[in-house]
Amino acid sequence: MFRQSLYVILDGKPRLVTLRNYTIEDTEALIDIQRDCFPPPFPSELWWNAEQIANHARIFPEGALCAEMEGVLIGSMTALIIQTDAYEKHLPWDKATDNGYIRTHHPDGDTLYVVDISVRPDYRKCGIGKVMMQAMYAVVVHLGLKRLLGGARMPGYGRAAAQYSIEQYVEGIMEGKWHDPVVSFLLRCGRTPVAIVPDYLEDEESRNNGLLMEWRNPFITNCRR
Template sequence: MYKETLSSGIIIVPMQQEHAEQLEALQRIVFPNLAEEELLHADQYKKHVELFPEGQFVALDGDKVIAATSSIRYHFNLNDNEHHTFFEIMGGGWFTTHEPNGEWLYGMDVSVHPDYRSKGIARALYRARQYTCKQLGLKGQMTVGMLNGYAAVSDQMNIDEYYKKVKNHELFDPTVSVQEKVGFEIVGLMKDYLNDPTCGNAGAVIVLDAGKAI
């Protein structure tokens, strides 16, 4: 079983069904502006573990769930970023979109409790996902990173302009620019992806090759 112990004592391990209630509570803390139907709930987490256990990880401080990541396998064409919404891609939260033979690991979310940020936990979760990619022979990870810095400048530019500035490293986005530092590459813009004004309802399509070390 995968396990990484960080210098802080936090451990990264595969998600279990008994973590479900804590995971739902964590969602509400980390994503306060997400629409209710886009939040993940306890029963759904239990289903994720049943469907694709290799793609779900938690970070624990003792018995307390303080961070997590969820993912599915997915057929993704780098040259054709076919539009979809977050609600659609996560199968309404049930991950019925999981493709057992998909060649990419599609990250649904990475959530870290505010009290535990800037401790390398998110990077460790990405590392766990990278382990899954290598174990299953996948091409790598992909996801749509929320452009959370847009709200601060939305009165100055539209989301297309903001995206270009982030991609060209003219602006630093608190989510996507950090994901770039992990090793992800920005390959596209997905507008009308979710219902969150913080990111202008949009996200950046990002990919991480399975061969990259984190």
């Protein structure tokens, strides 16, 4: 099981953060994080519920991580393992994750698939999301998997959708013309774009599009495209 303590800088002061696996005892706090992170117009029915969280902790506890500061949960990240064929099909979020219940988890797969990453807004500028992502990279290496894969929301696209296609929007991000809160963050975390997936997730800001982005295990070089 995973446990790591490290310092982040919040309001100019070092603050100790503990990364650990979450359990069903954290259910209420995890749902509160979702509520804080995804206000309307994001659909409230896509917030975690108690059954989903119980599944995460039971089916694949290694992929259930949270960040805790001074006894308060401030972020969470969830993942499951998928098989190569699912990776190559570029499935939408609901198909890849079983609508967040992760009954699609395959212990014999080779790809760690990110179901969700959430950080409370008041803590987003101190690097919590990045250290949780790095913790999941450590899980990839520890389990001997080939890659981490996940779909990025593109909330900045809503402002550009009237003038640009989603392909043009992604190209603009990669050319440095635009900054997207999610895609640009994942690029800084070392993720690489793989494919645009229409109807990836019900998300008005992204016009339901998702951008699959991966991180490859540097100790395994025979990954397939």
